[in-house]
Amino acid sequence: MEDDHPTRPATDLPWPLTGADALREELLAAYAEPSRGHHGTRHLAEVLQRLEELADSGAAYDRTPVLLAAWFHDAVYDGERDAEERSATWAEEALPAHTDAATVAEVARLVRLTEHHRPEPHDVNGCALSDADLSILAAARERYDEYVAAVRSEYAHLDDDVFAAGRAEVLRSLTDTPALFRTEHGRARWEQRARENVARELAAIGR
Template sequence: MTAAGRVGLNTGMEDDHPDPIDLPWPLTGADALRDELLAAYAEPSRGHHGTRHLAEVLARLEELAAAGASYDRTPVLLAAWFHDAVYDGERDAEERSATWAEDALPAHTDAATVAEVARLVRLTEHHRPEPGDANGCALSDADLSILAAPRERYDEYVAAVRSEYAHLADDVFAAGRAEVLRALTDTEELFRTAHGRERWERPARANVARELATLPA
């Protein structure tokens, strides 16, 4: 399981049935690519990493921008769209998502933007942006903000992640889940933006600690 797969990264603060038409898409003349990505997120096999997840990450990016976080809108939004474009529970899903971006985007935007999108997608495997990486910090915080969801939503998200790994025995899944949660929280700060630290740090750590108490030591 990848880190993203074990944790699952929805925010859980949006409409349960987002209208894809309302999702911010930063490229003009690339609606076919947008629709291809939407189709990938809408695959029935996705118990958690679906269109709702995409909508929530995009919404948290808008929230961060409104709170004063500075990031380059086009590459960060595109990275949000691509970060789980490939999702099948295999370890290299982020790499394959980044490769998809590298293959699909040159027809629609400049080389620097393509490279930045791919870099950001790869960063979501571990969520460890450098302090000066404004784009990486924004995307990472938006993706991790599910950890700060209200208790009922957090529990729903945990169950949805488990459903995506129904093929794994409970003890195998629990050990992997505990490993990645501990890796994420074994840092001074989970969130790298000021807004993330202020709004999400404390509830996220409380949720994770509560869940870890139910998992193997």
């Protein structure tokens, strides 16, 4: 991952639909809500940049549904367990006016997949989105620590022990697989650093 690449401003983020600027602005407003920590506009921009990086590396995926799924994957985020489902439902309600039914269905499927990040090996769209979403785990140490602090701020209502237990469960569920990343580029460029970062975080919280 190129950690020194600046994050694009929100006005310059790739949006694959023409004639749907109002929807784009609604989504940007959702990501810009003050209650967001990690799951805000910066995260959206980084996911979209990582998708471009994957495409540049030769990863094949269907651009329109994957980019739309990136925009919708955290459209709803309030710390509740069904956020992915509500984000997918928003996509199913908003997108039919702008694209075909097959694209809408694929966007919703991909958004739901980000709840667990376990795409099948043949699912090129799911593998690309999952890797882009999880690429923050492979950030340079300073950026990773910022990410951890931002996630903690989203759960400020939880005490430290409860948060640590939940956080450890999430991290272990992600890394308890032969490969955290599913694309060739992700495994080659992000896997080792991500596992090092996660191990360091787990040690820091004593889990």
